[in-house]
Amino acid sequence: MSLMQMEDVRAYYRTEAYGISRSVRAVDGVSLELLENEIYGVAGESSCGKTTLIKVISGTVKPPLRVESGRVDFNFGDFEVDMLKISPEDMRQNVRWKEISYVMQGSMSVLNPVRKISRTFEDIVGTHQGIPDKKAFREQMREHVMRLGLPPDVLTLYPHQLSGGMRQRVAIALATVFHPSLIIADEPTTALDVVVQRGVLHMLKDIQAESANTVLLVTHDLAVHANVADRVGIMYAGRIVEEGPTQTIFQAPRHPYTEHLINSLPVIGDKTVKKSLGGAPPNLADPPSGCRFHPRCPLAMDRCRTEMPEMIMLSERHRVACHLVEEGRA
Amino acid sequence: MSANEKLLDVDHVTVSFHIGSFLAGGQLVAVNDVTFALYADKPEIYSIAGESGSGKTTLANVLLHDLEPTEGKVTFEGRDLSTLKSRRDSMQFMAKVQPVFQNPFETFSPLRRVEEYLVETAMQFGRAKNRRDAAKVADEALHQVGLSLAEVSRRYPHELSGGQIQRVSVARALIPNPRLILADEPVSMVDASLRMAIVNLFKKLRDEQKVSVIYITHDLATAYYISDRIAIMLRGVVVESGPVENVLGNPLHPYTQLLQESVPKPAATEREQWAQHIELGSTEVREYGRLGCKYAGRCPHVMDVCKTKVPPEQEVEGRTIRCFLYNDGAMPETASPVQTGNLETA
Ligand SMILES: Nc1ncnc2c1ncn2[C@@H]1O[C@H](COP(=O)(O)OP(=O)(O)OP(=O)(O)O)[C@@H](O)[C@H]1O
Ligand SMILES: Nc1ncnc2c1ncn2[C@@H]1O[C@H](COP(=O)(O)OP(=O)(O)OP(=O)(O)O)[C@@H](O)[C@H]1O
Ligand code: SF4
Ligand SMILES: [Mg+2]
Ligand SMILES: [Mg+2]
Numbered sequence: 001m002s003l004m005q006m007e008d009v010r011a012y013y014r015t016e017a018y019g020i021s022r023s024v025r026a027v028d029g030v031s032l033e034l035l036e037n038e039i040y041g042v043a044g045e046s047s048c049g050k051t052t053l054i055k056v057i058s059g060t061v062k063p064p065l066r067v068e069s070g071r072v073d074f075n076f077g078d079f080e081v082d083m084l085k086i087s088p089e090d091m092r093q094n095v096r097w098k099e100i101s102y103v104m105q106g107s108m109s110v111l112n113p114v115r116k117i118s119r120t121f122e123d124i125v126g127t128h129q130g131i132p133d134k135k136a137f138r139e140q141m142r143e144h145v146m147r148l149g150l151p152p153d154v155l156t157l158y159p160h161q162l163s164g165g166m167r168q169r170v171a172i173a174l175a176t177v178f179h180p181s182l183i184i185a186d187e188p189t190t191a192l193d194v195v196v197q198r199g200v201l202h203m204l205k206d207i208q209a210e211s212a213n214t215v216l217l218v219t220h221d222l223a224v225h226a227n228v229a230d231r232v233g234i235m236y237a238g239r240i241v242e243e244g245p246t247q248t249i250f251q252a253p254r255h256p257y258t259e260h261l262i263n264s265l266p267v268i269g270d271k272t273v274k275k276s277l278g279g280a281p282p283n284l285a286d287p288p289s290g291c292r293f294h295p296r297c298p299l300a301m302d303r304c305r306t307e308m309p310e311m312i313m314l315s316e317r318h319r320v321a322c323h324l325v326e327e328g329r330a
Numbered sequence: 331m332s333a334n335e336k337l338l339d340v341d342h343v344t345v346s347f348h349i350g351s352f353l354a355g356g357q358l359v360a361v362n363d364v365t366f367a368l369y370a371d372k373p374e375i376y377s378i379a380g381e382s383g384s385g386k387t388t389l390a391n392v393l394l395h396d397l398e399p400t401e402g403k404v405t406f407e408g409r410d411l412s413t414l415k416s417r418r419d420s421m422q423f424m425a426k427v428q429p430v431f432q433n434p435f436e437t438f439s440p441l442r443r444v445e446e447y448l449v450e451t452a453m454q455f456g457r458a459k460n461r462r463d464a465a466k467v468a469d470e471a472l473h474q475v476g477l478s479l480a481e482v483s484r485r486y487p488h489e490l491s492g493g494q495i496q497r498v499s500v501a502r503a504l505i506p507n508p509r510l511i512l513a514d515e516p517v518s519m520v521d522a523s524l525r526m527a528i529v530n531l532f533k534k535l536r537d538e539q540k541v542s543v544i545y546i547t548h549d550l551a552t553a554y555y556i557s558d559r560i561a562i563m564l565r566g567v568v569v570e571s572g573p574v575e576n577v578l579g580n581p582l583h584p585y586t587q588l589l590q591e592s593v594p595k596p597a598a599t600e601r602e603q604w605a606q607h608i609e610l611g612s613t614e615v616r617e618y619g620r621l622g623c624k625y626a627g628r629c630p631h632v633m634d635v636c637k638t639k640v641p642p643e644q645e646v647e648g649r650t651i652r653c654f655l656y657n658d659g660a661m662p663e664t665a666s667p668v669q670t671g672n673l674e675t676a
Contacts (some may be wrong), residue, residue: 017484045521047494164382165610190518191433193381193548194592199610220521223551223594227604250598265522265596266555268578274555276527280476 009070026052028238041229101175111159118155165196237292244318343402362566380563428508455506471501565624572649
């Protein structure tokens with residue numbers, strides 16, 4: 001079952017400085033479907049537009065970002081939402097936290113630095129349904145936190161008193177109080193060490209498995225996707241260039257960019273020189289013509305320089321946008 | 331310069347903080363008797379890895395002369411850092427030892443355009459006399475990290491992505507032509523490809539310009555790839571250190587073993603092993619407060635002695651290690667990382 005359908009969305013940052021206006025085309029023609037009960041991973045290099053994509057999906061677009069065109073439709077079972085038209089009031093009342101929770105890049109943003117964790121919980125829950133019985137509510141919170149394997153004393157602490165990993169797990173705990181249909185986590189573990197990262201991701205996976213909801217996990221760390229995601233979408237310069245089941249993406253990638261990403265990963269035990277991608281990351285204020293990857297693609301053909309490749313379905317769940325694949329040459 | 335002359339000498343450095351919590355007796359030893367040296371004629375990449383809150387940044391602050399150690403001393407090019415008093419001395423030292431910080435958003439004020447920092451650094455350290463020249467120096471440095479002045483010019487930090495801003499801060503550190511770069515989590519925000527670009531850049535700086543790099547990271551895969559040596563820190567203590575091939579290739583300390591197997595593999599075929607449940611440390615402060623080995627609360631091989639005595643530093647199989655399993659350099663039977671069943675009845 002489909003939870004969200006996104007169709008050909010363009011979202012640009014429009015800025016004006018010294019009479020020169022420019023637009024950064026951070027999301028530029030993305031179509032994407034999120035299913036119920038899956039972990040969907042979004043990967044891609046820094047500044048390719050991952051966080052911007054999330055802003056569109058989560059309804060947190062604000063100037064200078066603007067959605068120029070496209071559709072984003074959610075089906076939450078008992079009601080449907082057009083994410084590009086929903087009123088702020090409706091969003092606050094019915095969608096945020098209840099249906100969609102968003103753990104932002106840099107987890108501190110959800111946690112209020114001057115309030116104890118328990119107060120932040122109260123703030124979130126209070127805006128939605130009020131808290132008639134404080135004592136019972138506290139007990140509920142303790143249970144929620146303990147069920148997720150966190151020590152209940154975290155509730156009595158301030159965010160700065162927690163380690164990075166604990167803070168991130170608390171942020172995820174907060175995001176799941178209302179059992180939302182969609183949990184969005186933007187780089188939830190990039191600042192953490194591998195052991196804590198493993199613990200945080202286990203927690204996220206357990207929550208997903210238990211409530212059978214959807215997790216949209218954004219990270220540039222492909223090894224995380226390899227271990228956590230059910231499907232992976234690879235973004236390059238504001239567009240999705242390949243999407244497929246995790247196994248397929250890692251074992252049989254078809255886009256030259258995906259292939260490069262996977263082959264350039266260092267692994268312990270291997271000291272052979274790994275090359276980073278040549279050329280500079282694209283400037284999204286003035287993206288390359290044709291296939292956006294062509295200036296850095298070792299296999300680029302003439303056609304790639306002028307013509308934007310269409311998305312091709314390789315199988316029901318595997319799609320790729322590359323002229324080589326279309327011509328049957330890769 | 332004579333052979334074996336030390337570029338950096340870290341000699342039994344300890345940093346204690348007074349804290350409110352009594353779990354640790356009101357004291358937290360964030361850096362606990364750390365010793366190592368880098369040599370002037372042998373530029374190298376020295377990694378420091380380990381769990382969050384293990385004292386890596388605190389140690390970095392000592393090496394940058396931002397924090398006085400409680401005990402021990404640090405010497406750079408023969409000069410004890412505690413004798414750097416005048417502004418001139420400090421500036422000279424700062425030009426030679428350049429930091430790259432963990433969180434680039436804290437390095438850059440949200441109210442200033444990022445190019446200002448680069449221009450200012452170039453002028454401050456005498457790389458340029460006027461803004462025009464400074465802009466050129468800045469552009470060169472930006473090119474080394476895959477950016478250009480044209481791309482970042484006029485932008486405020488929030489107008490750049492996490493990865494872009496981090497590359498700007500590496501570029502800034504390159505401007506004074508340092509001898510030692512102290513990079514604290516320099517690549518945590520950048521993607522794999524740029525990560526390789528930045529760590530390859532560190533390699534190039536080491537090989538071509540003889541710059542040494544202290545690379546503090548959680549990314550053990552890139553640490554393996556670029557470093558010569560690595561030190562694994564746990565709650566202030568260096569538990570295992572030595573050539574990276576030994577320490578990460580064949581870890582002996584139970585904590586290093588946990589770290590190494592927690593690195594997610596970039597292949598979808600080994601999900602099960604990584605998905606095995608692990609214990610995370612209880613609160614940091616509690617572990618800091620432990621009397622014996624800081625890992626005793628989580629270690630699958632813990633023995634009575636570990637809970638009361640501090641494991642001494644020993645040389646075992648080409649590395650320095652602190653763990654009672656390897657006391658006297660011998661490896662007892664219990665050292666086997668996979669141990670099942672009862673030894674007595676077996
Ligand atoms: N407020 C803003 N104003 C102008 N441009 C912006 C703004 N925020 C982001 N951008 C630009 O939009 C592009 C996409 O940024 P985004 O934050 O979505 O990237 P990302 O893929 O999340 O990167 P990272 O992995 O580094 O977090 C970048 O070129 C960035 O510089
Ligand atoms: N000024 C201070 N006063 C009291 N405690 C401090 C102070 N600075 C750091 N600490 C504590 O010292 C310990 C080590 O912190 P440090 O920041 O050095 O760890 P780290 O290894 O760099 O962690 P991370 O990987 O998360 O960056 C932590 O428990 C921290 O809370
Ligand atoms: S000293 Fe003891 S507790 Fe510490 S790591 Fe070694 S066996 Fe484990
Ligand atoms: Mg982002
Ligand atoms: Mg740190």
